[in-house]
Amino acid sequence: MTVTPEPNERFREQVLPELEVLYRVALHLTGAPAVAEDLVQDTLVKAFRGFDRFDGRHPRAWLLTILRNTRSNDLRRRRPDLLDAEAADRIPARGPDGEADATAAQAVAGQLTPQVRQAIAGLSSKHRAVLVLVDIDGLTYQEAADLLEVPVGTVMSRLHRARGRVRRQLVSVGFLEVDG
Amino acid sequence: MRWPRRSATPLPTQPSCEQVGAVLQAYLDGELGVQDTGRVVEHLAHCERCRIEVDITQRVIDSIRRQRPELAPELHDRLTAMVDELAPPTLDSGN
Numbered sequence: 001m002t003v004t005p006e007p008n009e010r011f012r013e014q015v016l017p018e019l020e021v022l023y024r025v026a027l028h029l030t031g032a033p034a035v036a037e038d039l040v041q042d043t044l045v046k047a048f049r050g051f052d053r054f055d056g057r058h059p060r061a062w063l064l065t066i067l068r069n070t071r072s073n074d075l076r077r078r079r080p081d082l083l084d085a086e087a088a089d090r091i092p093a094r095g096p097d098g099e100a101d102a103t104a105a106q107a108v109a110g111q112l113t114p115q116v117r118q119a120i121a122g123l124s125s126k127h128r129a130v131l132v133l134v135d136i137d138g139l140t141y142q143e144a145a146d147l148l149e150v151p152v153g154t155v156m157s158r159l160h161r162a163r164g165r166v167r168r169q170l171v172s173v174g175f176l177e178v179d180g
Numbered sequence: 181m182r183w184p185r186r187s188a189t190p191l192p193t194q195p196s197c198e199q200v201g202a203v204l205q206a207y208l209d210g211e212l213g214v215q216d217t218g219r220v221v222e223h224l225a226h227c228e229r230c231r232i233e234v235d236i237t238q239r240v241i242d243s244i245r246r247q248r249p250e251l252a253p254e255l256h257d258r259l260t261a262m263v264d265e266l267a268p269p270t271l272d273s274g275n
Contacts, residue, residue, distance in 0.1 A: 008267035015267075019259040020251055037255075041262050048266040116247055134209070135244040141211050160205055167240045176243065178236055 011051050014059040022063055024137040029071050043067040061143055068147055119169035127162035130155050191219045200230050208238055
């Protein structure tokens, strides 16, 4: 197959700005840095193969959809039982990739302020998933909803509650001062 | 790219504090539609209580977002190399 330079450049323009978000989401989905890199690579390969069918709108959403489907296919092959779990549990405190989870958790949590880290860790998996996707990974409500396969309204309500709980926790430990 | 969205139920012309509170986070996240954003801004202009709530909520969000870890340069290079391998840059791409 011969690829002309022009599609190559268009692919690069669409994909390069999204690499960081793709990796962050992959890391949270897998819980393991090496697996996350593999997932990003597989996603990029599929994106490149299907690029001629991409309409050029919302590249992040397009890439996240490919990433989510790639991850689901991986799980179906390796751990079919996981597909019965809630979608939010695909972004667990401890992911399905075994002991590598600890490395991933340290890679992320090691840079967190302890009080904030504890507040986030204290959330339920559903609330933590939304908060991490929106606030840490930088997804829009719609992108988080698509990834978790829940309505946007559910993302909004879970985010509202998650931030509220983080707020109360930060106030209770004196990390956040609230007057009045 | 953000998708500015409209609320399921648009805010009334003069929303109450409770109605503004319900969409405050979407407002701060840039997820409200233009009309609702304008109504929240108008409300905040004359409601100190809601301005305080905005300030506190923004500080909570900022404290969470500051936890976003930087990607290691080596990792960024590896990710970029994946794209380079699939779609090599053309000579006149400038990058």
